[in-house]
Amino acid sequence: MATHLKDKKPLHLAKMNIKKGDKVRILTGKDRGxxxxxxxxxPQTNKVIVEGLNVVKKHIRPQGQTRQGGVIEKAMPLHVSNVMLICTECGEQTRVSIERRPLGADQKERPVRICKKCHKAIADNTRS
Structure with missing residues (x-):
């Protein structure tokens, strides 16, 4: 993945609606559907890595005593426009909107991702 420094966004400007732990459906390529x-x-390069999908075979050269050479399978990044979030409530692929709702013990208003089809909050898998 040769990424030039000019292609990367500054971290404070990098925003995506898809996060680690989300269930997604691939829209294009060999793993479509x-x-x-x-x-x-x-987020800096607008890409996501999906477990077990978009897998390529990579030839690895042995490095002394530490790593053995051979062919390994590696999941490669997909552009975020080629995947779509699956709603945790209705189970369909959907677009995402952001609303500010009161959350937590202090009931402070925080941004929440909302499904465009069923208008319910998408569960955040990373927070526990």
């Missing part, structure tokens, strides 16, 4: 979980989100 398959569902998977986001294992890593890369």
């Amino acid at each position: 398959k569902d998977g979980t986001v294992s890593r989100a890369l």
